[in-house]
Amino acid sequence: MSERASEPSAPSVAVRIEGLHKSFGSTEVLKGIDLEVQRGEVLCIIGASGSGKSTLLRCVNLLETPSAGTVVVDGHEMTDPDCDLDRARRSIGMVFQGFNLFSHLTVLENLTIAQRRVLGRDRAAAEEIARENLAKVGLAGREDAHPAQLSGGQQQRVAIARSLSMQPDVMLFDEPTSALDPELVGDVLDVMRTLAAEGMTMLVVTHEIQFAREVADRVLFIDAGVIHEMGPPEQVIGDPRQERTRAFLSRVLHAAKPPESDTAPAG
């Protein structure tokens, strides 16, 4: 029984960000971000290393605490000091660049631990949901493997399945393919394509310009902590209005064929 079903008027805005600032010490990484993501929308966030794109994503589920501004996800005002973050995060999945699978647990346990310890599902129910999601990411049969026995691409797909097992309303992807060998990127992107097609609300920080062009409803280009361009991919990627966007895209697209994260110079 999902929570949103019990709410009479599920808001059509999944994520709303207003006047978001974030500083680390004296360095201001985000300089006033305003953004709305609709339910079911796929937003790809592109930008050079150090542009603030990962920080922006991490501010959505408050892994980073914003210095100023408002973040509302699914009606939870995350930036309200009285907000129950643990509760709010149940419905916000997050996939990391480094997978971050729990290394002491098997694949199945990775998928069930939060279901059982956070949602209070019993083992059988949790395992059933886990197996469904494992099958969905193409890893049925690997339940008993330990993370270290899996390739990077498999680990990332397990990480996605782990998030999905919480049945989130929003999924955050923080450079999910940047740590992968080029030949393993495709499988992960395929899983993400499927999710997008199923109507999952997704915020994806990525260097995969081709993926963004193909899957995103909107693309956001961020540079030096400011949103410079946001719109449909045909416009932002296909016909960028800003010089900065053009410069970034030409750097990324003219780099090695499978675009890599380190090819974009910082700044």
Next chain:
Amino acid sequence: MALTPRQRARVSRGIQYAIALVVVAVVAFTADWGAIGRAFFDVEVAASLFPDVIVVALKNTVVFTALGFLLALGIGLLVALMRLSSVRVYRAVAFLYVEVFRGLPALLVVLSIGVGIPLAFGTLLDHTLSITLALGIVGGAYIAETIRAGIQAVPPGQVEAARSLGMSPTRTMVFIVLPQAFRTVLPPLTNELILLTKDSSLAFLLGTTLAQQELSQFGRAALNQVRSLTPLLVVGLCYLVITIPLSYLARRLERKYGSADKKVDA
């Protein structure tokens, strides 16, 4: 003439062997083996130590060590969490505890507990309780630092993943961080247990009756009764009977859990 590195290594090793051989030979020829044998290997004396050396002394050593270690684990875990707490007072108290009890000789702590507590509270503590308390306090200071290091060795991404799944800080610590931390600190914890086994000999400071003797005290008492050093040998072997299986068990556990990263398909 120039030697190749391999030849040089061979010459160097030859010299090392020669030196070792000389040392062994000198010891072997100058020592009075007959005297050593009479002093340490008196079968009759050894036999007279049984069964008390096992049912009293060895048992007491094991009981003191086990209880002390359990308490030390509890204190160590609590203090480690306090040192990593966001509450400044907790951090300060934990820091002070570790610095004081890691810095004091265990002998002082045992004496302070044995003498100080009756003085302060006007009650005599049970002997086993006193030594357990003392060993727990001493061991806890070391174990706290070990566990803290283990917790800090867990990659921050593990915590981020747990928190973003909605786990509270406590659940994250219990289900994600601590299980990984304990795998890392298994070898140093075994080390601590072995050290504590030996520190349990300080119980002699508190115990007086025969039934309270652990191995070291038992050995010393036996020395006074027989004209032989055999009790030292017997008691020494008893310590090894405890510690060597512990080391073995630790290696087994380490291989099983030690590094989850290096696990391969069986």
